[in-house]
Amino acid sequence: MTADQRGVLVGMAGGLAVAMALTFWCTAGSPGLVLSPHALNLTQRLVLAATTWLGPLVCLAAAIGVVASRRFFSSQDIDGAGLTQESAALRIPRAVLANTHEQAALAIPVYTALALLLPVKQLAFPLLLSAAFVIGRALFALGYAKGAAARSLGFTLTFYPTVAGLVVVLLRAVRTFG
Numbered sequence: 001m002t003a004d005q006r007g008v009l010v011g012m013a014g015g016l017a018v019a020m021a022l023t024f025w026c027t028a029g030s031p032g033l034v035l036s037p038h039a040l041n042l043t044q045r046l047v048l049a050a051t052t053w054l055g056p057l058v059c060l061a062a063a064i065g066v067v068a069s070r071r072f073f074s075s076q077d078i079d080g081a082g083l084t085q086e087s088a089a090l091r092i093p094r095a096v097l098a099n100t101h102e103q104a105a106l107a108i109p110v111y112t113a114l115a116l117l118l119p120v121k122q123l124a125f126p127l128l129l130s131a132a133f134v135i136g137r138a139l140f141a142l143g144y145a146k147g148a149a150a151r152s153l154g155f156t157l158t159f160y161p162t163v164a165g166l167v168v169v170l171l172r173a174v175r176t177f178g
Contacts, residue, residue, distance in 0.1 A: 007149020015156020018132060023164040026125035040120060048123060049115035055130030056104035056111075059137040063097040096141045099155070107133055107162045113169040117176075125165065132161045 001009075040048070067090065071077040076087045086094065107129070114126040140154030 004148050007147075008152040011149060011152025011154075012156050012160075014153045015136070015160045018157060019160035019164040022125070022128050022132065022161055023168065026122050026128060027168060038120070040123070042116075045115050048126070049112040052111035052115060052126040052130040053108050055133040056100075056107045059100050059134060060097075060104050063093070063100045063137075063141070066093045067097050092144050096144055099140065100137055103133070103137070103158045103162070106166075107158075110162050110165040110169060114165050117169060117172045125168070129161045129165050133158050136161075 070090050070093055071080065074087055074089060076084060077090050081094075111126040111129060114129070115123065118125060136154045136157030136159075138154065139157060140151050143150030143152075143154055
């Protein structure tokens with residue numbers, strides 16, 4: 001195993017540990033952190049769902065903004081990827097943008113499903129996943145240029161908690177409809 005692979009493994013372990021801790025703590029009812037002691041109606045759950053989108057959407061907007069800014073200030077890149085050869089200065093921001101878009105496409109429906117399906121005592125879960133998304137994206141973007149090991153914790157803080165949320169959604173669906 002190479003040093004890079006060991007570094008990625010450490011980042012993966014950290015992201016997995018956070019995902020598991022969030023999942024077990026929140027599915028246990030988020031002891032000490034209850035959003036509301038009363039049942040929420042559909043409108044309130046949809047507002048909660050929309051609130052969880054803010055993390056991924058802010059990260060996506062920031063990544064788009066970085067790419068747009070780099071293009072504007074680069075005579076080589078201003079015409080866009082379809083008309084030019086991308087400069088080296090734009091490669092990393094576009095890679096961060098692409099990965100952020102992919103992660104947001106998975107996260108938003110998962111967070112929405114959690115906000116709609118979970119019992120009230122577990123509704124901190126999608127909010128905390130959204131917060132993990134923001135922290136993960138920041139670490140991913142900051143570490144990207146330093147290589148796989150440096151960005152692995154950021155990637156896994158975004159991906160693993162979302163996948164954990166997806167597993168919870170699948171289990172709730174099976175329990176409800178199966």
